[in-house]
Amino acid sequence: MRIAEKPWWQYRWYLRPFFWNQRRKYGQVLKSALLWGRSPRVFLGVAWLYGALERKGSPLEPALRSLLSLRVAQLNACRFCVDINSALLDSRAGSKSRSEALERWRDSSVFSERERAALGYAELMCRGEFPLGEELTRRLHGCFDDDAIVELTALIAFQILSSRFNSALEVPSQGFSR
Incomplete structure (x- = not known):
């Protein structure tokens, strides 16, 4: 990766539940999420948009x-x-x-x-x-x-x-x- 990794616990407290959920779901924290997390507001926007697109009521299966x-x-x-x-x-x-x-x-x-x-x-x-x-x-x-x-x-x-x-x-x- 072009950007050095930093441990998940060095991120803002309100991002840590996202990382915990990824560890639960995928068995590991997503490296992409750790990069997005370096800009917390951008991370939250990306996470919100992803959630909106992946919702159960989407017209796309x-x-x-x-x-x-x-x-x-x-x-x-x-x-x-x-x-x-x-x-x-x-x-x-x-x-x-x-x-x-x-x-x-x-x-x-x-x-x-x-x-x-x-x-x-x-x-x-x-x-x-x-x-x-x-x-x-x-x-x-x-x-x-x-x-x-x-x-x-x-x-x-x-x-x-x-x-x-x-x-x-x-x-x-x-x-x-x-």
Whole structure:
């Protein structure tokens, strides 16, 4: 990592419950969280946005959210994000078939039309290719309502931010996907 680690107990007291929860959930504190935690207000904003996007009432099902997060991580060469999102996708999808086929999603029969539309959109957003073409716009509206498209856009944008942050600071994988 480009930034030296500091022990979790040297962080602000109100961030420590987040780290405790990560240790409980993942068996370790996430190195990415320790970096975000160096700026406590930014950490809280990122944590709040992540929680809003991962809520139970999201119009995007959990496996789709993980699929998109993993694809954005792959495109941004984020080792940490690929690691944790592969494990999360495999858990949510019930198998490794989606994570293993994701880099060649256009040629794979594993993905639904809804997933393909979302993956195409994620790739365009990662490359910054705007405006969208008519075909992709039509495909998105055929699979998602307007509220879901807004949420889809927010999820992809958040993952772009997160994966570029982690890539720039060379956050390593932590062994979640094996």
